[in-house]
Amino acid sequence: MDRVKDLASKSAAVIFTKSTCCMCHSIKALFYDLGASPAVYEVDHDADMEWALRRLGRNPAFPAVFVGGKYVGSAKDVISLHVDGTLKQKLIEAKAIWF
Amino acid sequence: MGSKSFKVAGKVYTSVADSMPSFIANSNGAEGNTGQSSRVSNVGPHEQSIGFRGGAYNSTSLINQTMHPDLQFSSYEKFDVDPSNPFMASGSNDKQKDKFPEQKTQRRLAQNREAARKSRLRKKAYVQQLENSRLKLTQLEQEVQRARKQGVVISNTGDQSQPNSGNGSLAFVAEYSRWLEEQSKHTSELRAAVTSHKSDSELRSLVENATTHFNDIFRLKKIAAKADVFHIIYGMWTSPAERCFLWIGGFRSSELLKLLVSHLEPLTEQQLASIDHLQQTSLQAEEALSQGMDALQQSLADTLARDAPVVPPGSSGMANYMGQMAMAMGKLGSLENFLRQADHLREKTLQQLHTILTTRQSARALLAINDYFSRLRALSTLWLARPQE
Numbered sequence: 001m002d003r004v005k006d007l008a009s010k011s012a013a014v015i016f017t018k019s020t021c022c023m024c025h026s027i028k029a030l031f032y033d034l035g036a037s038p039a040v041y042e043v044d045h046d047a048d049m050e051w052a053l054r055r056l057g058r059n060p061a062f063p064a065v066f067v068g069g070k071y072v073g074s075a076k077d078v079i080s081l082h083v084d085g086t087l088k089q090k091l092i093e094a095k096a097i098w099f
Numbered sequence: 100m101g102s103k104s105f106k107v108a109g110k111v112y113t114s115v116a117d118s119m120p121s122f123i124a125n126s127n128g129a130e131g132n133t134g135q136s137s138r139v140s141n142v143g144p145h146e147q148s149i150g151f152r153g154g155a156y157n158s159t160s161l162i163n164q165t166m167h168p169d170l171q172f173s174s175y176e177k178f179d180v181d182p183s184n185p186f187m188a189s190g191s192n193d194k195q196k197d198k199f200p201e202q203k204t205q206r207r208l209a210q211n212r213e214a215a216r217k218s219r220l221r222k223k224a225y226v227q228q229l230e231n232s233r234l235k236l237t238q239l240e241q242e243v244q245r246a247r248k249q250g251v252v253i254s255n256t257g258d259q260s261q262p263n264s265g266n267g268s269l270a271f272v273a274e275y276s277r278w279l280e281e282q283s284k285h286t287s288e289l290r291a292a293v294t295s296h297k298s299d300s301e302l303r304s305l306v307e308n309a310t311t312h313f314n315d316i317f318r319l320k321k322i323a324a325k326a327d328v329f330h331i332i333y334g335m336w337t338s339p340a341e342r343c344f345l346w347i348g349g350f351r352s353s354e355l356l357k358l359l360v361s362h363l364e365p366l367t368e369q370q371l372a373s374i375d376h377l378q379q380t381s382l383q384a385e386e387a388l389s390q391g392m393d394a395l396q397q398s399l400a401d402t403l404a405r406d407a408p409v410v411p412p413g414s415s416g417m418a419n420y421m422g423q424m425a426m427a428m429g430k431l432g433s434l435e436n437f438l439r440q441a442d443h444l445r446e447k448t449l450q451q452l453h454t455i456l457t458t459r460q461s462a463r464a465l466l467a468i469n470d471y472f473s474r475l476r477a478l479s480t481l482w483l484a485r486p487q488e
Contacts, residue, residue: 026391083447
């Protein structure tokens with residue numbers, strides 16, 4: 001979990017993915033489309049990180065999205081926040097984007 | 100028993116067993132006209148019925164010479180005798196039998212062989228036809244099974260032996276019709292309230308009820324997708340015209356918003372801007388999800404195309420194959436998540452729209468959405484009922 005937190009705080013937008021997860025591809029695409037350049041970490045070969053992220057409670061656990069170092073959630077959360085404008089707000093605050 | 104006809108020396112004779120003279124009938128009694136196949140081994144009694152008695156001419160040897168031992172005769176090939184032909188009568192004219200009977204017998208035997216051959220061919224053709232029909236029947240049954248699995252409702256016509264026809268798909272079809280009925284009730288109520296200019300507070304509760312009911316469909320779809328994701332995601336439950344516009348198991352919110360703007364006027368500048376922004380937002384999310392679906396498709400194709408075309412023999416080959424299949428199964432499983440997120444996007448977008456609109460506008464929006472889909476369904480009905488050449 002420490003490693004997760006460490007990586008999550010290093011960049012404004014962080015997405016933890018698994019290579020087999022196609023939804024991760026969608027969320028990555030959304031972030032790119034918003035102008036954010038998220039740091040993407042594939043956790044296929046890191047069982048500890050994977051387990052730590054699964055413990056955050058979302059199902060499916062991936063993609064696991066952090067903005068401004070804080071856990072946002074999985075795809076469902078990202079879509080909710082995106083639709084009501086909150087996601088963009090958070091990205092601006094974290095300086096991932098400027099408008 | 101039947102009458103048999105055969106041709107001898109250019110004339111057609113019909114032997115009618117019942118009218119046979121007694122001396123012949125007696126000797127025929129054992130097996131004449133029973134319809135049994137006669138074989139060479141049954142020649143003995145025939146000898147008598149034909150009437151060749153002793154003499155140089157032996158019918159047994161004649162039969163043995165002219166016929167293959169395992170020829171099977173139809174009931175034609177009885178050595179019935181026509182009393183009107185003196186040459187066939189028993190006990191007469193031994194000398195004449197030496198020349199003519201041989202020819203006649205030969206001809207008769209040839210005809211018998213021909214008849215037997217034709218009979219066999221007919222039987223073969225019939226059996227072949229039966230086999231083809233059986234195959235066709237099996238194919239049709241399989242098609243029906245497949246169609247049922249996809250949710251197409253095919254009546255059982257009394258057949259009770261179908262335990263799992265359609266699984267959850269059939270259940271969803273029923274749930275969806277019920278939802279449509281409820282939907283039309285909510286719509287009527289709402290329409291009455293709008294036209295009779297009810298107060299905002301009354302309208303609000305109606306709008307809330309109608310919205311809750313509208314969102315029910317997403318819950319139903321989620322449950323049904325667990326049983327059969329393909330049925331839901333590829334719109335098998337929708338009407339054909341709706342399927343035209345299908346995007347990951349339903350409508351595109353961005354398109355719906357475009358349609359609604361004209362029905363919601365007058366709108367303030369702020370509202371117009373917000374709706375426009377919402378439309379862009381929804382489109383962004385739709386495109387992201389579409390990209391994920393494309394990636395899924397590509398990945399699935401890659402997984403299955405790997406190591407094609409030959410699975411190497413031995414356990415490692417089989418292990419590869421199973422691994423491939425397991426991975427492909429995982430990919431198919433993620434379809435459910437895509438459907439869920441697409442429906443989530445639809446629900447959230449409409450929810451966001453209601454925050455932009457007044458209560459009255461929300462009511463009109465719900466009516467407009469319902470009218471639009473009703474028209475699509477009506478169009479589908481017309482289409483399906485159209486006269487076809």
